[in-house]
Amino acid sequence: MNALAGKHLVLGLSGGVACYKSAELARLLAKAGATVQVVMTEAAEQFITAVTMQALTGRPVYGSQWDAREPNNMAHINLSRAADAVLIAPCSADFIARLAHGRADELLSLLCLARPAESVPLLLAPAMNREMWAHPATQRNLAQVRGDGAVVLGVGCGEQACGETGDGRMLEPAEIMEELAAFFSPKLLAGEQVLITAGPTFEAIDPVRGITNLSSGKMGFAIARAAREAGAEVTLVAGPVHLPTPRGVRRIDVVSARNMLEAVDGQAHEASVFIATAAVADWRPAASAEHKIKKDGSGEVPALAFVENPDILAHVAQGERARSGRLYCVGFAAESENLLAHARAKRERKGVPLLVGNIGPATFGQDDNALVLVDGAGHQELPRASKQVLAQQLIAEIARRLGHTRAA
Numbered sequence: 001m002n003a004l005a006g007k008h009l010v011l012g013l014s015g016g017v018a019c020y021k022s023a024e025l026a027r028l029l030a031k032a033g034a035t036v037q038v039v040m041t042e043a044a045e046q047f048i049t050a051v052t053m054q055a056l057t058g059r060p061v062y063g064s065q066w067d068a069r070e071p072n073n074m075a076h077i078n079l080s081r082a083a084d085a086v087l088i089a090p091c092s093a094d095f096i097a098r099l100a101h102g103r104a105d106e107l108l109s110l111l112c113l114a115r116p117a118e119s120v121p122l123l124l125a126p127a128m129n130r131e132m133w134a135h136p137a138t139q140r141n142l143a144q145v146r147g148d149g150a151v152v153l154g155v156g157c158g159e160q161a162c163g164e165t166g167d168g169r170m171l172e173p174a175e176i177m178e179e180l181a182a183f184f185s186p187k188l189l190a191g192e193q194v195l196i197t198a199g200p201t202f203e204a205i206d207p208v209r210g211i212t213n214l215s216s217g218k219m220g221f222a223i224a225r226a227a228r229e230a231g232a233e234v235t236l237v238a239g240p241v242h243l244p245t246p247r248g249v250r251r252i253d254v255v256s257a258r259n260m261l262e263a264v265d266g267q268a269h270e271a272s273v274f275i276a277t278a279a280v281a282d283w284r285p286a287a288s289a290e291h292k293i294k295k296d297g298s299g300e301v302p303a304l305a306f307v308e309n310p311d312i313l314a315h316v317a318q319g320e321r322a323r324s325g326r327l328y329c330v331g332f333a334a335e336s337e338n339l340l341a342h343a344r345a346k347r348e349r350k351g352v353p354l355l356v357g358n359i360g361p362a363t364f365g366q367d368d369n370a371l372v373l374v375d376g377a378g379h380q381e382l383p384r385a386s387k388q389v390l391a392q393q394l395i396a397e398i399a400r401r402l403g404h405t406r407a408a
C-alpha cells in the first residue's frame with residue numbers, strides 16, 4: 001500500500017541551507033522502501049557533505065558530469081534512465097533559473113534536461129529567502145518550469161536561516177514525503193469531494209470544564225490523508241485534537257457536537273462522500289454555566305442534567321443528497337464487545353450503505369487498528385495494521401463501492 005515502496009528516486013541537492021533537511025528526507029525515503037540516488041551540485045557540497053548522503057542512502061553520490069565511474073561516462077543518461085522520478089530538494093532560485101533556461105553545464109541540470117520527460121517526472125521543493133522567492137524573475141522561471149511539466153511542491157512559511165520571516169522555506173521532510181506519496185498514489189477518488197469528521201467533541205459544563213472522550217482523531221486524519229492522496233478534495237471537520245493537518249486537506253476546527261453539525265451542514269451540499277469517524281458525545285450538559293461553578297463549602301456536589309446531542313451521521317444520511325445517491329455515507333462504530341453484531345445493527349439504524357466497526361478501547365490513541373467493514377452484501381475484515389495503511393485500504397474499498405454504485 002506504500003506508494004513509495006520499490007520506487008527509485010534521483011534526489012538532487014542544489015545549494016541552500018535547507019540541504020540539512022535533505023539528509024532526513026533521504027532517511028525517510030529509504031525507510032519507506034524507496035532507493036535513493038543522490039546527485040549534488042558544487043554549491044550543495046558547501047552545505048552538506050557527500051559522505052553524509054552516501055551513508056544514508058547506501059550509494060555513492062554523483063557530483064560531476066565527467067564522473068569516470070560510469071563505464072560509458074554518461075552519468076546524466078544512466079542516472080536519469082534508471083529513475084522513477086527526479087526530486088530536487090532543495091531547489092535553489094538559481095537552479096530554477098537553470099531549469100527554465102535548459103542549462104546543461106553541470107550534472108544535475110544536465111540530467112534534468114536529458115531525462116525522458118514523459119516517463120520520469122521532475123518534482124521541485126524550492127528553498128530560498130523570501131525576497132528571492134517573491135522576485136518576479138523567480139516567479140517567471142517557476143511558471144516556465146511548470147509549463148515545461150515540472151511539479152512544484154510549494155514552500156513553507158516561517159522563520160528563515162537569514163533571520164527574516166516569510167515564504168520560501170523548504171517544506172519539512174515529512175511534508176515532502178506526504179507530497180511524494182500523493183504524487184505516486186493511484187487517483188482512485190479523483191473528482192470526489194470527501195467530507196470527514198474526526199476526533200472527539202467537547203461539551204462544556206462551565207468555561208473551564210467539560211465532557212469529552214479518548215478519541216485521538218488519528219483514524220480520521222489518516223483517512224483524510226489517504227483520500228487526498230487518492231485525488232479527492234478533502235474537508236476535515238476536527239474536534240479538539242493535537243494533530244497536524246494532512247497536506248492539501250482543508251480543516252475546520254470545532255469544539256462541540258452542535259459546532260460539528262453546523263460545520264458539516266455547511267459543507268455536505270458539495271460533498272460526494274461523507275465519512276463520520278468522529279466520536280461525537282452522545283449527550284451534553286443541559287446547561288453550560290456562564291462562570292466557573294465554585295464549591296460553596298457545604299460539601300454538596302452539583303447535579304448535572306444531560307440532553308441528547310444531534311446525530312450528525314444520521315442527519316446527513318437522511319438528507320436529500322444522500323437519499324438521492326449523490327452522497328455516499330460511511331459510518332464508524334467504536335464498540336467494546338460483539339463488534340460484528342453491533343456494527344450490523346448500527347448500519348441499519350443509521351441508514352448508511354457502509355459501516356466500519358472497530359474495538360474502541362483497543363485503538364483509541366494507538367497508531368494501529370483493525371477494522372470490520374459491514375455493507376449490504378456482508379462483512380469483510382481488514383486485519384490489524386497501521387491506521388495509515390487501513391485508511392488506504394478503506395479508501396480503496398469506498399472507491400470500489402462508488403464505482404459499483406455509479407456503474408449500476
Ligand code: CTP
Binds near residue numbers: 312314
Ligand atoms: N455519530 C454522529 N453523531 C452522533 C453520534 C454518532 O455523527 N451524535 C456517528 C459517529 O461519527 C460514527 C457513528 O455515528 O460514525 C456511530 O457512533 P456511535 O457513537 O458509536 O454510535 P451510537 O449511535 O451513538 O450508538 P451507541 O452509543 O449505542 O453505541
